[in-house]
Amino acid sequence: MKVFRGSTFKADRAWGAMDIANMGGITTRLHWTDQPYKWHVNDGEEVFAVLNGCVEMRYRDAGSEHSIVLEAGDVFYAATGTEHVAHPIGEARILVIEREGSV
Template identity: 50%
Template sequence: MRFLDATDFTAERPWGALDLLRLDDATVRLHWTDAPYVWHTNDGPEAFVVLDGAVDMAYRTADGGERTERLTPGRICIVDVGDEHVARPAPTARILVIERAASV
């Protein structure tokens, strides 16, 4: 059994991760960041949970527009295959990400 305080984790680089565990074909990682990710589309679904700080999750809509939702601690974003999105910390964040192992 392990215990950790997510607010103590800081990576050496933006989006650095601490691998927490693997559940069958899924990974659970704690990420820290102070910089945006890049626009991308996942090849598998993911659950994105802000534990500390805030993240502005921008995503493309079906009509080609762009929307943004602010994620604060406890808010969960479920990203489906094909959802184009980018996460922008405001200004730093610690995020729990659950996704298929080796997801791109």
């Protein structure tokens, strides 16, 4: 048993992460960031849960770019092939569940 204090975790760099679990090739990681990520497409599905802060999630669908602001408690699901990028608004802590080795 282990407890992870998501509200106080801070990495030494943007998008730094603490590994929580690897369950048969599916990883759960706690990320801290204050900087945008990069446009990317994961190798599989991704669950992106904002634990603390706010994140503007931009994604592309059918050739159009969309944006939604995610607040603490909100979850973004990216199906396989969904191109997306996260832009935190200040500091944010995010729980990400995805295939091991994904972007």
